[in-house]
Amino acid sequence: MEPFLKITRDDAVVTVTLNRPDDRNAITERSQSEEFADFCAQATRDLSIRAIILTGAGKAFCSGGNVKNMRDKEGMFAGTPYEQRNYYRTSVQMIGNALIALEVPIIAAINGPAIGLGLDITCMCDIRIASDRAVMAESYVKLGIIPGGGGAWLLPRVIGMARASQMTLTGDTIDAAKALEYGLVSEVVPGEQLLDRAREIADSIATNPGHATRMAKRLMREGQHMQLGSLLEMAAAYQALSHHTDDHHEAIEAFLDKREPHFTGR
Structure with missing residues (x-):
């Protein structure tokens, strides 16, 4: 079958x-x-x-x-x-x-x-x-x-x-x-x-960086049963991870250069 x-x-x-x-x-x-x-x-x-x-x-x-x-x-x-x-x-x-x-x-x-x-x-x-x-x-x-x-x-x-x-x-x-x-x-x-x-x-x-959409989804899922303080702690950790990705840096550069970004998943 x-x-x-x-x-x-x-x-x-x-x-x-x-x-x-x-x-x-x-x-x-x-x-x-x-x-x-x-x-x-x-x-x-x-x-x-x-x-x-x-x-x-x-x-x-x-x-x-x-x-x-x-x-x-x-x-x-x-x-x-x-x-x-x-x-x-x-x-x-x-x-x-x-x-x-x-x-x-x-x-x-x-x-x-x-x-x-x-x-x-x-x-x-x-x-x-x-x-x-x-x-x-x-x-x-x-x-x-x-x-x-x-x-x-x-x-x-x-x-x-x-x-x-x-x-x-x-x-x-x-x-x-x-x-x-x-x-x-x-x-x-x-x-x-x-x-x-x-x-x-x-x-x-x-079209968005995969790490950002995945972690944003996880925050919304966890937020359904977490207190705000706990969610903010989790968000702070996820945000720190995001700031150190190549795709974040590319998104910033593309925004400032007024061009389409090219993301690599890194």
């Missing part, structure tokens, strides 16, 4: 496509989560990668867990409660930890339905843009279960507690326009323009 993640690269931008269109890119097998974790670790190690786009093959972004497997108690839904708990912790919950730890800025290009875990995965990304055909739902309660992959932590941080509570406790689906109103996505574009727009944003990120 082909890998779940289809990975392509163009210069400093990597595009990752969830590639099970026949299953609406549902995530059930542990190997799928392991691919996420492995990719994120490799991307963090590769300092030449400056931006990532995450999207789905076919008509869906990701439909979450496979409901037929839930019914048949297969895959991650098999076994005793203790075995199921362990499966969650060593499969889908790896995705949240991996994407949150990922240092490279990542853009979710939501091409279609992002449901349950699919919605949660978009919330793990730094920037979210949606096709006008996309719909989203935190629909776990509709199936008599709870957000098992991190949604209860992620969604309130993205759209606020009141709206997150409404989406989580009703399980209702919202369209792209409502997602934009909620601040769940920053842009809605026609479906045929989605990847082009995602690439524009990725290129805009990738």
Whole structure:
């Protein structure tokens, strides 16, 4: 079977496509989560990668867990409660930890339905843009279960507690326009323009020195659970590192010379 993640690269931008269109890119097998974790670790190690786009093959972004497997108690839904708990912790919950730890800025290009875990995965990304055909739902309660992959932590941080509570406790689906109103996505574009727009944003990120975008992202991530004083200490250390990079010096010289900078990743 082909890998779940289809990975392509163009210069400093990597595009990752969830590639099970026949299953609406549902995530059930542990190997799928392991691919996420492995990719994120490799991307963090590769300092030449400056931006990532995450999207789905076919008509869906990701439909979450496979409901037929839930019914048949297969895959991650098999076994005793203790075995199921362990499966969650060593499969889908790896995705949240991996994407949150990922240092490279990542853009979710939501091409279609992002449901349950699919919605949660978009919330793990730094920037979210949606096709006008996309719909989203935190629909776990509709199936008599709870957000098992991190949604209860992620969604309130993205759209606020009141709206997150409404989406989580009703399980209702919202369209792209409502997602934009909620601040769940920053842009809605026609479906045929989605990847082009995602690439524009990725290129805009990738034109900046990689050390600066990676450390700025890390500061924002850590700032979600740190006091200001602790974050300022971390920022001071990161700033000192930045001041001693060749790319910082090149950026200053290019600014003063009124020319385009040429960054080397050093």
